[in-house]
Amino acid sequence: MKEKGNCLVAEAGGPWAVINASLYGVIKEAQKHREISKILGSRHGIEGMLNDEIVDLGWEDEKTIEGLKKTPGAALGGTRTRLRSSKLVAHSDLQKAFDVLKKYDVKYLFYLGGNDSMDTAYKLSHAAKETDYDLQVIGVPKTGDNDLLETDHSLGYGSAAKYVAASVREAGLHTESMYTAEPVTILVTVGRNTGWLPAASALAREGKKTAPHLIYLPEVPLIREKFLADVEKTCREVGGAFIVTGEGLVDEEGRYLAAEDDEVSKDGFGHPELGGVGEYLEELIQKNLKKNARTVKLDICQQSAMHFASQTDLDEAIMLGRQAVEFALQGKNGIMVTLQREEKEPYHCHVGSIALEKVANKERKFPPQWINKEGNYVTSNFLSYVRPLILGEVHVNIEEGLPVYARLKMIKAEPE
Amino acid sequence: MKEKGNCLVAEAGGPWAVINASLYGVIKEAQKHREISKILGSRHGIEGMLNDEIVDLGWEDEKTIEGLKKTPGAALGGTRTRLRSSKLVAHSDLQKAFDVLKKYDVKYLFYLGGNDSMDTAYKLSHAAKETDYDLQVIGVPKTGDNDLLETDHSLGYGSAAKYVAASVREAGLHTESMYTAEPVTILVTVGRNTGWLPAASALAREGKKTAPHLIYLPEVPLIREKFLADVEKTCREVGGAFIVTGEGLVDEEGRYLAAEDDEVSKDGFGHPELGGVGEYLEELIQKNLKKNARTVKLDICQQSAMHFASQTDLDEAIMLGRQAVEFALQGKNGIMVTLQREEKEPYHCHVGSIALEKVANKERKFPPQWINKEGNYVTSNFLSYVRPLILGEVHVNIEEGLPVYARLKMIKAEPE
Numbered sequence A, B: 001m002k003e004k005g006n007c008l009v010a011e012a013g014g015p016w017a018v019i020n021a022s023l024y025g026v027i028k029e030a031q032k033h034r035e036i037s038k039i040l041g042s043r044h045g046i047e048g049m050l051n052d053e054i055v056d057l058g059w060e061d062e063k064t065i066e067g068l069k070k071t072p073g074a075a076l077g078g079t080r081t082r083l084r085s086s087k088l089v090a091h092s093d094l095q096k097a098f099d100v101l102k103k104y105d106v107k108y109l110f111y112l113g114g115n116d117s118m119d120t121a122y123k124l125s126h127a128a129k130e131t132d133y134d135l136q137v138i139g140v141p142k143t144g145d146n147d148l149l150e151t152d153h154s155l156g157y158g159s160a161a162k163y164v165a166a167s168v169r170e171a172g173l174h175t176e177s178m179y180t181a182e183p184v185t186i187l188v189t190v191g192r193n194t195g196w197l198p199a200a201s202a203l204a205r206e207g208k209k210t211a212p213h214l215i216y217l218p219e220v221p222l223i224r225e226k227f228l229a230d231v232e233k234t235c236r237e238v239g240g241a242f243i244v245t246g247e248g249l250v251d252e253e254g255r256y257l258a259a260e261d262d263e264v265s266k267d268g269f270g271h272p273e274l275g276g277v278g279e280y281l282e283e284l285i286q287k288n289l290k291k292n293a294r295t296v297k298l299d300i301c302q303q304s305a306m307h308f309a310s311q312t313d314l315d316e317a318i319m320l321g322r323q324a325v326e327f328a329l330q331g332k333n334g335i336m337v338t339l340q341r342e343e344k345e346p347y348h349c350h351v352g353s354i355a356l357e358k359v360a361n362k363e364r365k366f367p368p369q370w371i372n373k374e375g376n377y378v379t380s381n382f383l384s385y386v387r388p389l390i391l392g393e394v395h396v397n398i399e400e401g402l403p404v405y406a407r408l409k410m411i412k413a414e415p416e
Helices: A019-031 A046-051 A062-068 A092-103 A115-130 A157-176 A196-204 A224-238 A277-289 A311-329 A380-390 B019-031 B046-051 B062-068 B092-103 B115-130 B157-176 B196-204 B224-238 B277-289 B311-329 B380-390
Strands: A005-011 A036-042 A054-056 A106-113 A136-141 A184-189 A214-216 A241-246 A293-297 A335-341 A349-355 B005-011 B036-042 B054-056 B106-113 B136-141 B184-189 B214-216 B241-246 B293-297 B335-341 B349-355
Touching: A005 A019, A005 A046, A019 A036, A019 A062, A019 A106, A019 A311, A036 A046, A046 A092, A092 A106, A092 A115, A106 A115, A106 A311, A115 A136, A136 A311, A157 A184, A157 A196, A157 A241, A157 A311, A157 A380, A184 A196, A184 A277, A196 A214, A196 A241, A196 A380, A214 A224, A224 A241, A224 A277, A241 A277, A277 A293, A311 A335, A311 A349, A311 A380, B005 B019, B005 B046, B019 B036, B019 B062, B019 B106, B019 B311, B036 B046, B046 B092, B092 B106, B092 B115, B106 B115, B106 B311, B115 B136, B136 B311, B157 B184, B157 B196, B157 B241, B157 B311, B157 B380, B184 B196, B184 B277, B196 B214, B196 B241, B196 B380, B214 B224, B224 B241, B224 B277, B241 B277, B277 B293, B311 B335, B311 B349, B311 B380
Parallel strands: A005 A036, A005 A106, A106 A136, A136 A335, A184 A241, A184 A293, A214 A241, B005 B036, B005 B106, B106 B136, B136 B335, B184 B241, B184 B293, B214 B241
Antiparallel strands: A036 A054, A293 B293, A335 A349, B036 B054, B335 B349
16 A cells, blocks of 8 residues: 555543553554654644644654653643534634644544543544545543543553552551541542542452442432441441542532632633542531541542553553554544453453544443442442453653653654 | 560551551561560550550461561551650559550560650650669651651651652653643642651652742741742743642741641641642632642652552661661660661661650751752752662552552450
8 A cells, every 4th residue: 555644643631641652552553554654743632733733753762652651641742622613624723723734744643532532533533524635533542530432441541540549558558557546538539520430449448347438429419418427337337437539529419519610720621620529528527527537639640650550551552552543544534442341251352443423522421330329339340340450560660769751852743 | 685575566656658667677576586575566556555455466477477568557556646745654644554564564665656756755765764664665767757856867758758759750741741721730748847758759850841840848938929920930931830849838927828727627646737738829829820720639648658669768667677676685775766877879877876855756857958049949969868768669569450468467465
């Protein structure tokens, strides 16, 4: 097959630990195929296409490319910018993006991101078809929130789950040894509307008495009295309580327990920022139960803790990056690559695909059948689902006692 | 030398990652010496002596003892309880403690803790001398706050420093890739009045432009205007800002920026709990600079992250535990073992000792000469001090993707 044009890869949304591993997969696979002449990168997702910030990854040395595999953050930059609602290419944003894509002769676009980002990928793909621009768009599902539909799980989830579960096991032992003085710990995980990540903390538990004792998911409205009764019962039976909660807990009326509603606190997608749920519950416990409580907010460490990432997650991130390129070269377009779990043991996922419009902007909630009757824990079926995803430890390179990570040179691409 | 009596070991204050490694060192060394018949443990520091909760560590199997070496939390339980001010043995608490010590024929007491705990150790030692009770008390300096006097550094500091620095490097890369949307991250470390831990985050920095950009220590009063100017300047020059701060920041009048002053929020030592400094600064930035900011609060994960602990710290913790026993058998009493750094390269510390009364209740502030003129960073001399303390990685045992840790059987001791 002869040369067709250049490929462009972009990382969008907030990064998760293994997003650069997918970038690595895309680059390594693209290097193998003659149909692709240059491998370009878009700075900050769609922003690079709107602002003409396109870099030529051909200038990066092999060591840097290898280093990407185990580097947290988004090496090309993430973004909260998305294309606005119009699907028409006449829309000024889309027009700008297509001008840049043409300028660099981009024929393949690999868009790594979550459900908001898949919407942007879908719009680009749709507009290309409408205008007969020869562009193949393939999405790669990256979100530790794990809320993308049609894939067994999303990239980044296994690593975040592993880090959160390890942190809960360790902080749980710490809390246990301090029950007499500081009996309650609340650990808040990211995940706006879905409870996949707080749920995964259940992996830390070794027996009825060990952390975490209570898990609250955004899918289950929090009833304050029930919550306080749960905490008190646990303290009575165990001596203290280790609570894990998602950041987006809602009350019975569906209102966020701790939303900051000023404009500055909204992220670029217009979602209110949620941070205060731990402090809210902490105060509830201190006022009503007169028990000392503390909050752990790992925040972006959950998205970036490569020093204790899941090798399974990393391997799958590379695999999906590679497969995105292969699918594009097979002529597929407007799809997101997916992970399809095989029925048989041991755990294995093969790669599938789904139309972008089926996942764009949609949210996969935590399944009700995996929540216990009390609404304060997860079931063993969920544990069977999540357990294989955290297996294997990524060994980062260490220098002077700290992990060392790669940085791209970011050489601006030449227009064609 | 013939048998003299039993030894008792206690873990006090809040645990830090390697406190059980010192416990391991005490046990392994004590096992070697005939002068010590039984190795007993006090549950929750001094509380076990007040409430007659003494366990016989002779019932623990070898695998558990080995496992202690790399187990976070305080295996025997920590405490915020301390002996009150009186030094007289007639004081009811001291009387109770001595009744229990006699009941179990305790002749050696090893007390692992920070400066509050060294005060309790000192009082026990002093009271024993006053009443001619044959008790040798040796303290082991454990506090990741690193604020004990007369020792080069304290146990737990190296591991906490390593974990914080790695987290800052990783979260820094994450933040850097999101500058266009979420430019400011504030990471709050523990350390009430001293800035040793936030200072250590400077190890993460790889160049002028990388995280952390600004470090604020409790030793330097925060001037709001100056702080905002620092953040704005950094954002202008770098694109965003990664800020590390101690939890106990004070304003120009010496008031904590974010103290909760209700009774429940005071810890057992009567200190107000400090948690809100990140949220305080976050609001300051959002209101005044109109920039999106987020807070990371690693909280007790800093004290318990054995999965990325410092091997140097762990080795020293075992060494000091062993040496405490050796000193006791040499007849030393009323001392704390210390780490003395040797002048020559490579880094090495030998063990020294200091009278407990010289360290009890005293606090070693972060040295002013290691703070830059602007009051917003640390100097390279500090980096030379801290760098060797984080070297080497502890390899924890992993099962099903998570670290596995030891638990004591806690068999109650028989009175003599």
